[in-house]
Amino acid sequence: LLALSFLLLFSRIEAFDVGFISFSLDRCFSEYLQQLQKSVNSLITLLAAQTNNSTEAEVGSSTVRSSTELTAIARMDLASAIIQLFHHGLTTPRTGTGLVPIWHGLGCAVPSATFSPASGEKTHVWQVFEYFYTLKLGDQYNATPARTLAQAFQVNLSGGVAVTPKQMLFDDVMKVQSSHEPHKKSADCKFRSLVCAGLNRCQLAVWCQMVAKSSAIVDRFYQPWSYVAQTGFSEAAGYLQRLSELELNLPTDFPVRQLSTIKEVFGDPV
Secondary structure (H helix, E strand, O other): OHHHHHHHHHHHHHHHHHHHHHHHHHHHHHHHHHHHHHHHHHHHHHHHHHHHOOOHHHHHOOOHHHOHHHHHHHHHHHHHHHHHHHHOOEOOOOOOOOOOOOOOOOOOOOOOOOOOOOOOOOOOHHHHHHHHHHHOOHHHHHOOHHHHHHHHHOOOOOOOOOOOHHHHHHHHHHHHHHHHHHHOOOHHHHHHHHHHHHHHHOOHHHHHHHHHOOHHHHHHHEOOOOHHHHHOOHHHHHHHHHHHHOOOOOOOOHHHHHHHHHHHHHOOOO
8 A cells, every 4th residue: 555655656756747848849949939930020120221222223123132131131030049949958969879871972062071979069950951861852852963963063954953942952062062061160150050941941830840841850850849740840830831921032042152262362272
């Protein structure tokens, strides 16, 4: 009887702990969702204000849609909120199960992006998107002759144009990697550039949910209590979907543009 009493007491304590943890986690990503909603509102409000204060010719050009202020909100506020949600409950893959190189066999000068986390190194959401790229054979898509020519000459060729959201993601992951890696830019910097690319494509919400709802991604990278595992990014995607109505032309090479300009003026160091 005494043992049964202890068992019942332990069960009640355990149930309380689980409920308390669940409540704490809900509050945790509620704060991140509020930050996301605030950044979405800021982006929409700023674009509307700039559009109203511009001439018809300016609105028709890319000047308004690619302003420094819009880029700052997208890269800093919006991207940071998305990163926080993707990092909630994100873990490092087990030792010995690092990612395979995703840039092999492309026939172009792109450095390897193998992900084998060192001891204690934290996984970044950019690496999660890289793994999705590998998992869904993004390298094979980008290695097709039409895609290779289109990337080399920066033109769209028949049969080489990204059509589906997944193909657009493959295209932009490759572009960000190839433009940022030669300058040794961080995973964080690359992901912020990818967010801008997703906004330009009006596909950011779709991309995030596509990755978050992949069972292979969830099983490999996320704790069961994480935001991604619990929700599939649904509520966050709902906020981001509002941005799919905007026509933006944000620079996706913003972090490397100044470095490229310096090299053009002064040349590479000897």
